Amino acid sequence: MNSKNDLAPVKAGLRAVEIVKSRFKRLPRGVIQIGAHNGREVPRLSRSGVTKAVFIDPLDETFGQLEERVSQIEGYEAIKALIGDDDGKSVTFKVSSNTGESSSFLEPKDHTKIKPNIHFEEKRSMTLRSLDKLLPEKGIVPEDYDMMFIDTQGAEKHVILGALNTLKSIDFIWMEVSIGDIYEGDMPISRFVVFLEALGFELGHCELKRLGWGDALFVRRSVFSNQKRTSE
Numbered sequence: 001m002n003s004k005n006d007l008a009p010v011k012a013g014l015r016a017v018e019i020v021k022s023r024f025k026r027l028p029r030g031v032i033q034i035g036a037h038n039g040r041e042v043p044r045l046s047r048s049g050v051t052k053a054v055f056i057d058p059l060d061e062t063f064g065q066l067e068e069r070v071s072q073i074e075g076y077e078a079i080k081a082l083i084g085d086d087d088g089k090s091v092t093f094k095v096s097s098n099t100g101e102s103s104s105f106l107e108p109k110d111h112t113k114i115k116p117n118i119h120f121e122e123k124r125s126m127t128l129r130s131l132d133k134l135l136p137e138k139g140i141v142p143e144d145y146d147m148m149f150i151d152t153q154g155a156e157k158h159v160i161l162g163a164l165n166t167l168k169s170i171d172f173i174w175m176e177v178s179i180g181d182i183y184e185g186d187m188p189i190s191r192f193v194v195f196l197e198a199l200g201f202e203l204g205h206c207e208l209k210r211l212g213w214g215d216a217l218f219v220r221r222s223v224f225s226n227q228k229r230t231s232e
Helices: 015-024 042-047 060-071 131-137 156-161 189-197 221-231
Strands: 031-034 053-057 076-080 090-095 122-129 147-150 172-178 201-208 213-220
Touching (some): 015 201, 015 213, 042 053, 042 060, 053 060, 147 156, 172 189, 172 201, 189 213, 201 221, 213 221
Parallel strands (some): 031 147, 053 076
Antiparallel strands (some): 090 122
């Protein structure tokens, strides 16, 4: 399916990638998506021109859909795993009633007030995997990827702490952010800016919705520096 004739126009591409292409004149050489759910963003990622991608999600119920979508595109692969910082640690995963989309190994906090129709009644014992351990096991070379998507319902900080080696080749991080307290122990965007600054990233774009969550793009500082030199 990965031929240009099979793809919709670029305007139907994935917003995060289109922002990178428009603002930084770069097409990511590869994308790692943690929290891929059922893979609904897979076709749009392909339409944006990304030819290499890894999609990771832990839920049995939606992984079949993810696998099916990924199998149609050469260069894409799916992995079933729960990503965090402490590789091998057993955690309790709270499965949400909205087809698992709000599931997390963190306890929901204000999420239950903001969206009371979503419940977290089912709990499962799962084992955390860190990206730095998992990717080599799967024969995946981190240097082939320069953009990371993280949508892990409050656990984004844990994903990053378990991916410090993988992060060395990453120039763009697109992730779900909030003002905090959506899940117990989640990191608010104000602290994320400081946290990722220490790792060499700057906030490049942010969209917060009325309820206090949204998406943000963090960009490696050297990318901004290169942009500046190019424009001079």
